Amino acid sequence: MSESSYSLLGLWPIINRWKKLVGSALILALVVSIIVALSLPNIYKSTAVFFPTNPQTTDPDRIATEGSKLELGGRTEDLDRIITIGESQPVAELLIRRFRLHAHYGTGQPGTDLADDAALREFSSNLGIVHNERDAIELTFQDRDKQLAARIANTLVQVIDSINQQLTLENRRNVLGLYQQRYQFLSSEFERSRQQLLRARRRYGIYGLEQQSRYLAREIIKVETELRTAEGSGADARTVAGLRRALRGLTEAEQGNVINLEDYTRGVDSLNLFTSRMTNLQERLVRARGDYETADIALKGKLSSLYLVQKAYPATKKSKPVRWLIVAGSVFLTLALSVVVITLLELWRRTRRPQAPAGL
Template sequence: MSEPSYSLLGLWPIINRWKKLVGTALVLALVLSVAVALLMPNVYKSTAVFFPTNPQTTDPDRIATEGSKLELGGRTEDLDRIITIGESQPIAELMIKRFGLHEHYETGAAGDDAADDAALRKFSSNLDIVHNERDAIELTFFDEDKQLAARIANTLVQVIDSVNQQLTLENRRNVLGLYQQRFQFLNKEFETSRQKLIQARRRYGIYGLEQQSRYLAREIIEVETDLRKAEGEGDDSRKIAGLRRALRGLTRSEQGNVLNLEDYTRGVDSLNLFTARMTDLQGRLVKARGDYETADVALKGKLSSLYLVQKAYPATKKSKPIRWLIVAGSVFLTLALSIVVITLLELWRRTTRRPTSRPAL
């Protein structure tokens, strides 16, 4: 005997026979779903939108040496880092403690493991951080209190920014320390070179290169001219000897003259060396001081690592629940389950009532 076939058109007679039961189920589902939907509190959401910046552009070494500008960092690693920070447990625990969410969520007293775990799960379920199609980050927080939702969202952005800065803060302090050490070293070397230059001037008696060189050359020429005239005219030998001693005093250092050609030449060479050294150190010292001051300002300025596009504002309308959808979904689901149940009951009845066929004798 062939098995009976069933179609969707055959459901109507079945539903018609069980219409009281189906109707009762639908009415109950409607009433219960309406009651549940009305009892559910309104939930509001607040969303903040921001871009992460490239942390390298806020480092004092790059600012001081390269003059880098603050750049938006749409890189994957920047986005992943921000999302990871925002979803981390320490951040959640900080926010729960700061806003007293144990009491707000009615999970119990803080410090109890079960209460802490319940508050943490509730907070995590209300937080949503996503990377949108424009390479920005949308941070959304849901809560029954729309003012609290906005405050938590904005505070979360600030905390994420602070933690993100801390990741490079130690390295930036080390860089600032290197700038300070370089400035102090150059300042010490500049002072040492300056003292050596002063000592050289005292030793060789050179204080004005141009004036002293003119004076020394003029004196040497005049004395030598007088000596040649005296020798040519046959003057007194004592006068000639005096002129010779005067000429040796002007040209040789062992004669004891403060200003003489031999010491002056050595002194000029030393002074030129120290002057060149001081000029080089002075330029490097000025640059090192400028770099240090720029890096110090950059570090103390606490440049934000996030570019905030939109603050989180209190919502003007609820986000959920969608009450009509809850009611419609409950009624539809009840209808579908009712059809399945009554269909199975009909199949069971037909199976049990089917006559058993016996072979003819």
């Protein structure tokens, strides 16, 4: 025996025989779906778009030492970090408490496990954070109240920004402390070097290098010339001895002269060393002071870690439900189920129908 073949056209006689039942089911589905679609509340969606910035560009060490500027961070780790913060449970609980969403969602009094879990699930289902094809982050929140949806979306962006800053805040404070320690160290070293320079001036009697060098050279030449003249002219021994003592006083430190060539030479070497040291410390001190002030301003300024492209605004039209789609889908699904049911009934009737005796 050949197997029976089935086609969509072959279903028409079956549908025609059950047209009243199918029609009643379609009318019922149409009425129920219209009632359900009209009873569903309008849901509004608000979207904020922003770029994460590279957190290294907001660190005071790079701002101070490299003069870096704010850079948009399209790196995978920056995007993943922002999305992870936005979808975290502490952030959700913070927003739920701030906007009293337990009462708004009708989940019950806050503080109970059932109410908190229901509010958290409802909040999470209304929140969407995605990384779009332009390396930006789209944060979307939907709610029956379009004003509330926009406020929650904008607040959530601020909370993400704050938490993202906190991740590097402790490190930035440590960096600021290092700048302060470096400035204090250089300041104390500068003061110590200045005191050493003053002591060297008092010890060697050097207060003006150029004037004293001219004076010392002039006096040495003058005394030496007088000594040679006295020796050549046959002056008395006491005069010659006095000129020799005067010359030794100008050239030897042991003679006790405040200004003498030996101390002056050693003093010049020491003063040059201390002066170079002080000049270097002064330059480093000025630079360290500027770095510290820049880092302090950067830390107190709380630079945003997000570059907001578009803030969330209240929606001008609903995003769902699509009522005509609900009605059309319900009617089509009812028709499909009705066809399946009546087809199965027809097959069941055929199998139950008694076979005619052979030869009749």
